[in-house]
Amino acid sequence: MFTELLVGLVIGGLIFILVQRSRTQVLKTEDGWWGAGAPADGGEDDTIRPFKVTTSDEELEDLCGRIDHTRPVASLEDSQFNYGFNSQYLQKVVSYWRNDFDWRKQIDKLNQYPHFKTNIEGIDVHYVHVKPKKVPEGTSAIPLIMVHGWPGSFYEFYGMIPLLTEPSDPDDLVFEVVCPSIPGYGFSEAPHKKGFDSVCAAHVFHKLMKRLGFQQFYAHGGDWGWLVTTNMAQLEPKIVKGLHVNFAPPSKPGLPMALSLMLGRRFPKMFSFTDLDVQRLYPCMDKLIVESIKESGYMHIQATKPDTVGRGLNDSPVGLAVYILEKFSTWTSKDFRNLEDGGLTRKFSLDDLLTNVMIYWTSGCIVSSMRFYKENFAKGLDQPHSKIPVYVPTGFACFPNELMHTPKLWVQQKYCKLMTYTSMTSGGHFAAMEEPRLMAEDLQKFTKTVERKKNKQ
Numbered sequence: 001m002f003t004e005l006l007v008g009l010v011i012g013g014l015i016f017i018l019v020q021r022s023r024t025q026v027l028k029t030e031d032g033w034w035g036a037g038a039p040a041d042g043g044e045d046d047t048i049r050p051f052k053v054t055t056s057d058e059e060l061e062d063l064c065g066r067i068d069h070t071r072p073v074a075s076l077e078d079s080q081f082n083y084g085f086n087s088q089y090l091q092k093v094v095s096y097w098r099n100d101f102d103w104r105k106q107i108d109k110l111n112q113y114p115h116f117k118t119n120i121e122g123i124d125v126h127y128v129h130v131k132p133k134k135v136p137e138g139t140s141a142i143p144l145i146m147v148h149g150w151p152g153s154f155y156e157f158y159g160m161i162p163l164l165t166e167p168s169d170p171d172d173l174v175f176e177v178v179c180p181s182i183p184g185y186g187f188s189e190a191p192h193k194k195g196f197d198s199v200c201a202a203h204v205f206h207k208l209m210k211r212l213g214f215q216q217f218y219a220h221g222g223d224w225g226w227l228v229t230t231n232m233a234q235l236e237p238k239i240v241k242g243l244h245v246n247f248a249p250p251s252k253p254g255l256p257m258a259l260s261l262m263l264g265r266r267f268p269k270m271f272s273f274t275d276l277d278v279q280r281l282y283p284c285m286d287k288l289i290v291e292s293i294k295e296s297g298y299m300h301i302q303a304t305k306p307d308t309v310g311r312g313l314n315d316s317p318v319g320l321a322v323y324i325l326e327k328f329s330t331w332t333s334k335d336f337r338n339l340e341d342g343g344l345t346r347k348f349s350l351d352d353l354l355t356n357v358m359i360y361w362t363s364g365c366i367v368s369s370m371r372f373y374k375e376n377f378a379k380g381l382d383q384p385h386s387k388i389p390v391y392v393p394t395g396f397a398c399f400p401n402e403l404m405h406t407p408k409l410w411v412q413q414k415y416c417k418l419m420t421y422t423s424m425t426s427g428g429h430f431a432a433m434e435e436p437r438l439m440a441e442d443l444q445k446f447t448k449t450v451e452r453k454k455n456k457q
Contacts, residue, residue, distance in 0.1 A: 025388045027234035029203050034183065034191035035122020044119065046211055051115040051126060051187065053107050059362065060103065063317055067098045070318040081329055081342040085322040089341045093325070094318055096350055106355045113161065118211060120204050126187035127180035127208065128154050132165040141176040142447060143214045145205060149223020150369055151324040152430060153186045153359045154179040159436030164443070172444050173451070178212065180205055182224065182372065186359050190368030197375040198224065199385060202231035206239070218447060220244040222432060224372060231385050233392040242450040243390065244443050246397040246431050248411050249404045251386040257410055271409050276423060280405035295330060295403060302373035310367035320366055321357045328353055331429035333401045347434045395420040395446030397439060401428035420446045
C-alpha cells in the first residue's frame, strides 16, 4: 500500500510539474505616459518623421572651447588603466579629438542609413530603419530589432547592418533592420517621469515595431539591450519569433547554478562545463566576486544618484569621454587595464569611439542614460520579469571576454528554448561593434535554425 501511494505521489508530482511548465507565463504591463505634463487630448500622434543628425558651427565652437579649457590631472606612476583612464594617453586622445577628428564626416556616416522619429507614450523615439536593397525571389526580408546598451548607442550596430541587409553569401538570410535608441539615450527623448525601466522600454519598442507594420520579428540585444529584448519576448512571446543575445547574467540564481558552482570545478562534465567555463568561473572569489567589485563602481553610482555625477559629465566633454571610453577599454578585455593606452585602438578606431561619445555629447543624454540604472534597480531585484522564463526560441553568443561569463547550463535556466549556444573565438562586452562579422554570422546561424524548425512543423 505504501509503495502504491509513493508511486502515485511521484506520478502526480511529475504531472503537476509538466502541467506547470506547459503554462507559458506572460509578463504583464500597461500603457504609460512619459511626456511632460498630462497627456494631450485627441490621442497619440503616430506620425513617422524622417530625421537627420546635424551639427552647427556654434556647437563645434562650444565643444572646442570646453576641450581647450580642460584641466589635466597627472596619473600615478606605473598605474596604466588600473586607476581608470590614464591621463598621459588621455592627452593624445583629446589632441586627436580637438585637432583631427572630423565630426561632420562622421555625421555623413551616421546619415548613410535612414533615421526616423515617432512619438510613443508621450516621447519621441529615434530609430534607424534599413531595408535591404535586394531580396531573393520567392523570399521576404526578416524583420529584426537590435537594441544597444550603456554606454553604447545605435551606432554599435553600424558594422553589422550591411552584413545583415546585404549578405555576400547567397544562402544567407536577408534582414530588414530596426535599431532604436532607448528613450533617454542618443536621439530618443528622455522620459519626463520616474519609473521608465526595461519593461517600459520593451513595451514602447513593441509599439514601434507594430507601427512599422511588423506582425512578427526577431530581436537581438547586449548589455541593457539583452534585458529589453528579453522583456519583449516575455511580453509578447507569439510576436517575437526568436531572441538572440550576447549577455545573459543570471537574473534569479537557483539550485542548478549553486550546485554547478560548488561542484563544477571538480566535476565539469556533470554540468557540461567547458574549459572556458572553468577558466572564467574559478576560483569563484576572484573571478565572480572580486572582479565584479572592480568593475561595478559606476553601477552603484548610477543606480542611486545618477543626476549628481551626470551633471558634471554633461558639462565637460573630456570628463564624458573619459567616463565612456574607459568602459570600452576594460570591458573589451580586463587585461587592457595593464596597458598604458588601455588597448583602446586594438579593437576600435578612435573615430568610431569618439563618434559614440559625440552622440552622447551632442544629444546631452548622459544623465538620462544613467537614470536607466536607477529605474531598473530602484524596484528591487525580485521583479516579475526576473521570475518568468523565456519561452521564445533563443540563441546565445558567448564571447570569451564578456564581463560576466554565463555557461550554457545557466542560460538554459532562464531561456527554456535555447536553440544555439556558440562559444565565440574572440570578443568582449561591445561584441557587435568589436566583432560585427562574428555576431552577424551567429545571428544568421540562429535564425536559420529557427526558420528550418518552423518550416518543418
